[in-house]
Structure formats: C-alpha cells, structure tokens
Amino acid sequence: EHIGRGYIGLDGFRLLVNHPRLRALPFVLETPKEVDxxxxxxxxxxPINLAAVRALRG
Known part of the structure; x- marks a missing residue:
C-alpha cells in the first residue's frame, strides 16, 4: 500500500515522524513493490510515498 492507505493511515504516520524521540532520526521505509x-x-x-511522508512532517 501507499503511505496513508494501509493499516497505519496518515494520522499514524504523522504521529510517528513527528514524535519528539524519533523526529531527528533517519528512517528506512519499505513499501510493497509491484512487478511491471x-x-x-x-x-x-x-517518490510518491517519500513526498507523502515529507508532507506529514510538521
């Protein structure tokens, strides 16, 4: 799923990337890939998922 469309949702990712203990840490984000x-x-x-996560940073 794309960021925000799965189980965690946009609000969950927003909380995660803005949490005070995690905000300054790098993340490795893995999402499922489709086969072309x-x-x-x-x-x-x-790039779409990365832009979505960056937009959630407050």
Missing part, C-alpha cells in the same frame, strides 16, 4: 510488465520491480511509487 517486464517482471522487474516497479519503484514508481517510491
């Missing part, structure tokens, strides 16, 4: 028509992993959603 050439059987390669499609990473087109990565």
């Amino acid at each position: 028509e050439t059987d390669k992993l499609d990473s087109k959603a990565d």
Whole structure:
C-alpha cells in the first residue's frame, strides 16, 4: 500500500515522524513493490510515498 492507505493511515504516520524521540532520526521505509510488465520491480511509487511522508512532517 501507499503511505496513508494501509493499516497505519496518515494520522499514524504523522504521529510517528513527528514524535519528539524519533523526529531527528533517519528512517528506512519499505513499501510493497509491484512487478511491471517486464517482471522487474516497479519503484514508481517510491517518490510518491517519500513526498507523502515529507508532507506529514510538521
């Protein structure tokens, strides 16, 4: 799922990335990948998900 569309939701991610103990730490964010028509992993959603997380930072 894209950021905000899964179990955690946008509010959950907003709380996570703005938590005082976590705010200054780097994150590794893994999201499911789909396979494209050439059987390669499609990473087109990565910039979209990254932008979504950055927008949640207050």
